Amino acid sequence: MNTELFIARRLFSAKESKKNLSRRIVRLAVAGISLGMVVMILAVAIVIGFQREIAAKVNGFSAHLQIVNYDSNQSYQTIPIDEDQAFLPALDSLSGVRHIQCFATKPGIIKAGDEIQGVVLKGISSDFDWRFFDRYKLAGERIPLDSSRTDQVWISEQISKLLKLKLGDQLLMYFLNSDEKLPRIRRFTVGGLFRTGLEEFDRMFVLADLRHIQRLNNWSDKQISGFEIFIDDLDDLDAVNREVRALVLENLEADAPLLRVSNVKEKFPYIFDWLNLLDMNVWIILFLMVLVAGFNMISGLLVIILERTRMIGILKSMGAANANIRKIFLYLSAFLVGKGLLWGNIIGVALCLLQQHFKIIHLDPASYYVNTVPVNLLLSHLVLLNLGALAVTLLMMLGPSYLVGRISPEKTIRFE
Template sequence: MFRPLELFIGLRYTRAKRRNQFISFISTVSIVCIAISVTALITVMSVMNGFDSELRNRILGAVSHVTVSGIDETVQNWQTAVKTAESTKHVRGAAPYVEIQAFLQARRPSGALIRGIVPSMEPNVSDIDRHMVEGKMSDLTDRSWKIVLGRELALTLGVQVGDKVTVVVPQFTATPMGAVPKLRSFTVSGIFELGMQEYDANLALISMQDAERLNGFNGPTGIRLKLDDMREAFPVAQELVNKLGQAYRVETWMDTHANFFRAIDMEKKVMFIILSLIILVAVINLISMLMMLVTDKQADIAILRTLGSTPRSIMGMFMVQGVLVGIVGIGFGVLLGALLSLNLPAIVKWIEHVTGQTFLSPDVYYISELPSQLLWSDVGWVVLVTFAFSLLATLYPAWRASRTQPAQALRYE
């Protein structure tokens, strides 16, 4: 089978011989270092992808992808607005709501955001019903005066299901004793836990009709929408603005949480750059190995030059060996990194079981399991960067080999 001369000789040089065992050892060390670096980079990127996905699911499971609100305090003709929103492409569900900033009093006081909802429609736009620890969301009926609290908020108030909570809203009523705030007693009918401090410690749910009476509204303050692809939030918002007209205001999740997710993306990019430097350090072993090989093969290079090999051909011979070491290291690194990323949650659980130590305690962290999400696009970038480093590492040693003068190299042979 025909093979280019550069490839044939380069592959021959990769085979260990008795007199260059040390060079072969350095080559093996280079492969191991590159493989470990690639494995570490793929694993770290997968963990960061896992945390990013987990945070997105938890945050966007409580907030809407798109919110439609009125220019005034309430949304006029909200039933028509809901039907219009549901007929828009990419919209999976719509539900009205009333939001009230309130003060809650039980055994201990706490401020909270009270959201009035329609229990039958709320599952279309949020995942709170799937995170109920106690009780059911369907208990929030008209004039039931029941309330569902986040777990942390319930602990702060010191209440459980069945206890009473006094809700005070900033709506003042004139009395003979002067203006007094409006208050109402609610019965705790359920507790939810989303796993996010922002919502578990500050959010409470009541029926939308009770919220309207409590705050003196005649309709919802907004309509929450859930999309089949949250990346389509901006185009959907633009389309709704055209359909609904100027009487409505449309906002997306990117308007309220864009900075948070942008910070996560920036952190991921910084980690990629930092860990890429580890790969660069591992590639330095490759430079050392090739420089020793060039020194060891001075006589062979001189003979090849006298036989007519060009400097470019000599460069190709040594670049073949360096690139081959890089490819083998990348191959092992991708295999180990993929296996480790796909099985990392199970491995962490096994280590916790063996050592008896909990890495992410649920009492401290709101994500109590180490998430991992392997994206092949990230693997592709890791392979590309590592291969580029390996290729660059071969240039200088190969150039030195091509500059070898035959007469000088054979003088003492």
């Protein structure tokens, strides 16, 4: 039998002297650990939620990877490539690739009454993945892309408010080609409204039939701006990016235009750099909370040792070594820390679930890109938080536990 563990359990579950000072100090230390764990759980869950929610919105507009003409610059006026490419079958079966779709873009100006707004017309085809826009749809139905060319477009709620447009209204769009002096005019009908909260993109993109852009640019029905590639996991972006580039280069034909593969982090570095800065904030919060919890437990352990001075003296007189007595108090510390972590987990997870399901805390989307505080709590992160907090706190307990060695048994046995 583990004698040290047995004694620690008895001390932990002791019912006597609940009104003394040490009991109150220990309770405060346990409460401090619980509060620290709640803050750590919320910090990790909210930051991961922010990162995943905003990244998902950016990817919904621009995809994880794009294959375009190498001569196309960063503007939305692109140089066409052929829709039939030799690498497509191999790319479709590439590990980590979820979906491939063709697209085309063309900048233009919307005019509705006396109001105008510069936008980017994004042409989509029958292979378009609607899951992202279905999630943020406010009204309307999907654009019918299987039949003949349609005049229906999807605009954001922000554009509809700026231009005073509603579902079913008509609007005029003006487009300029570099070799033409007069703009080309197209009339569209609002067939759908969406709101993602990513206002920079909401006020920019308008979804339309890709065949309109082909006609506006005098392209053939096989020419497009490029391909959009969606992957299963954003963490695999760099690896999949390298594989896609290698695949495109291997299948490049001698007389075909050179193609370029770009990823979403290269196109919008300011957004992903901001998201990466949040990681540093989380590490600072975790460090401070673990430090506070450790010092709380150090004060609690010192009080417990001082309160149990007579017991320590009796154990030493019976032949117990300092190392064995230290184990007793380290086991007791582990029980107290575990109790604090347990309550911290219960409260932290409960708060995360409440925010996730009831959207209690709201944010300004103009500043934070989301309407409510996003929460994404993973079991693996929860386990690592608990193990890390327990390990660091117990390591901080080693120093105070050596106070046991300075206690003299002949003096403490007579202590009342």
